[in-house]
Amino acid sequence: MSHLNNISLKTTWVLLMLLVIIMSVFALKFNTHSNFWFVILGLSGLKFLLVAFQFMEMKSANGFWKVLLVLYLIIFAVIIVSIK
Amino acid sequence: MNASDTTIEETQIIDNKNVYYPPGGILIWMLIVLELLTFGIALIVMVIQSKSEPDLFHEMSGKLNTLFGSINTIVLLTSGFFMAMSLHKFKEKAFASSKKYLMFTMLIGSVFIVIKSMEYQHKFAEGMTLGSNTFMNYYWLLTGFHMIHVLVGLVILLLMYTSIHRNPERVDVLDYEASASFWHMCDLIWLLLFPVLYLLF
Numbered sequence: 001m002s003h004l005n006n007i008s009l010k011t012t013w014v015l016l017m018l019l020v021i022i023m024s025v026f027a028l029k030f031n032t033h034s035n036f037w038f039v040i041l042g043l044s045g046l047k048f049l050l051v052a053f054q055f056m057e058m059k060s061a062n063g064f065w066k067v068l069l070v071l072y073l074i075i076f077a078v079i080i081v082s083i084k
Numbered sequence: 085m086n087a088s089d090t091t092i093e094e095t096q097i098i099d100n101k102n103v104y105y106p107p108g109g110i111l112i113w114m115l116i117v118l119e120l121l122t123f124g125i126a127l128i129v130m131v132i133q134s135k136s137e138p139d140l141f142h143e144m145s146g147k148l149n150t151l152f153g154s155i156n157t158i159v160l161l162t163s164g165f166f167m168a169m170s171l172h173k174f175k176e177k178a179f180a181s182s183k184k185y186l187m188f189t190m191l192i193g194s195v196f197i198v199i200k201s202m203e204y205q206h207k208f209a210e211g212m213t214l215g216s217n218t219f220m221n222y223y224w225l226l227t228g229f230h231m232i233h234v235l236v237g238l239v240i241l242l243l244m245y246t247s248i249h250r251n252p253e254r255v256d257v258l259d260y261e262a263s264a265s266f267w268h269m270c271d272l273i274w275l276l277l278f279p280v281l282y283l284l285f
Binding site: 009010012013016017020023024027028031037040041044047048051052054055056057058060061062064065068072076079080083084 | 100101102103106107108113117120121124127128131132135150154157158161162164165167168169172261264265268271272275276278279280283284
């Protein structure tokens with residue numbers, strides 16, 4: 001997560017917009033691809049972390065909160081993918 | 085310096101590395117964790133239920149407007165960016181800039197409500213209402229609860245705006261951080277809802 005610590009709010013916003021566009025294009029063009037769910041959940045997870053660590057400043061929080069957020073995402077994604 | 089001034093000064097130097105003091109305070113983060121768990125569990129139950137009606141979920145999900153959903157993602161994230169900028173400026177004591185960014189946050193946040201209302205109107209017109217089928221029940225409940233959070237967030241931000249407008253020096257940075265965290269929580273929940281409801285089935 002250290003790379004998330006050094007990017008500015010404006011850069012974060014640009015990254016988020018790029019991720020939304022990439023996800024939209026992927027959803028339109030490759031929705032029958034076998035790795036579709038992994039990519040969609042991966043991109044959504046990345047956006048989730050950018051918002052939490054940069055906008056919500058969790059990059060400066062105690063490690064407990066960082067681990068909690070990342071674990072939550074991983075468990076959520078694993079359960080969704082394993083059910084699907 | 086009176087007692088309340090002392091309180092404000094003390095909250096400016098909170099160490100966020102302390103496990104009990106995440107940005108915004110531990111109470112707002114307990115709320116955020118509980119909200120994320122609630123929405124996360126609801127989405128997992130929805131995906132489990134989709135296994136018994138896969139065709140219905142595929143058909144109904146396909147009828148949702150992905151363009152509206154994507155635009156709303158951009159709208160919420162942009163609003164979140166302005167919120168973060170406003171808090172950043174507030175901490176620098178650039179109150180005029182902070183107020184300006186907060187105004188942008190609320191205006192763009194209101195656009196989310198407008199777009200979502202348009203989407204709801206289309207769904208009503210197509211007869212895809214609460215009770216139509218299992219998928220639409222989840223759709224209405226999950227997005228409806230999320231929209232209530234956005235509305236509550238807007239009210240909180242409006243109150244903060246009024247406080248900053250009246251006397252920014254009297255606004256506790258921890259209160260402002262907590263309000264901002266609530267607003268960002270709406271982004272986080274939407275980032276879970278959008279892919280599952282609109283794309284995965």
